Amino acid sequence: MSILEKIEELKNLVQGNKIPATGRSMINVENFIEQIDEITSLIPTEISASEGVIRQKEAIIKQAEDEAKRIRLYADEEAVKINENATNKAESLIQNAKEEAYKMITNTEIVIASKNAAQEIEDEANKEAESIIEKGKNEANHIINDAEKMSEDRRKGADNYAREVLFSLEEKIADTLGQVRGGIDILDVRKETSVAD
Template sequence: MNILEKIDELKNLVQGNKIPATGRSMINVENFTEQIDEIKSLIPSEVSESEGIIRQKEAIIKQAEDEAKRIRGYADEEAVKINDNATNKAESLIQNAKEEAYKMITNTEIVIASKNAAQEIEDKANKEAESIIEQGKNEANSIINDAEIKSEDRRKGADNYAREILFSLEEKIADTLGQVRGGIDILDVRKETSVAD
């Protein structure tokens, strides 16, 4: 039985023993005190529930961080692969351009024209290589940025979820404690009335 159910029992105990036309109730003080003690014993379980929610939040954050690390690791690996592929392709283009330039120089009688053409080919290859490397870097940065955004979104989602649960639990406990305090006040008034009588 939870605290709210015990509070309802306490309320029924008070309301069920009203003295007609007096606005007062005649209750068994010993029984009432036992009910209060049972409510007090249940409060630690509510606190334990809040601690469980905090642990759940920490587990969600830990999971989000692990997922972020995994995504970041994957992004880093992809970035390395893209850069390696771009570098290899660029080196291959430059090597082919040099070989083509050498063939043109050695196989033609117009040496100057061949050198100019070779230089143009090499320049073009260098530009293509730079473009490929730049594109690879941009793709790698995009993957890393997406991974960081997803990680932050999951972390924020976990924080918001835990905050909502804890706010709800806080309101519930505050309301319950207020009802318990009201019951204790009634008991105190009853004792004072009994002593006065």
């Protein structure tokens, strides 16, 4: 049974034993104190629930961090693959350009023209190789940035969820403690009234 249900029992106990035309209630003090003790024993359970929320938040954060590490590792591996592919393509283009240039230079009838054409081919190959490498770097950076953003979003989501649950739990416990204090005050007043009588 929850704290709120126990407090509702106390309310019913007080309201169900009212003395007509007096505004007072006749209750069994021992029973009332027993109910208060039960409510007090339930408070650690509510506190334990809040600790569970905190542990859940930590687990979510740990999961997000692990996921971020996995994504970062994947991004790094992809970046290496992209750079390797870009480098291999660039080297292949340069090698083909050199071979093509060599073939053209060996033709004695068009030596000058072949040298110029070979230089143009090599320049174009170098330019394309640089473009491929730059594109590979950009893709790798994009993957890494996305991974870091995803990790940050998950961490923020975990914090917000835990904060909302703890705020709600804090309000319930504060309300419950207020009602318990009210019941204790009623007992104190009744005790003073009994002594005065």
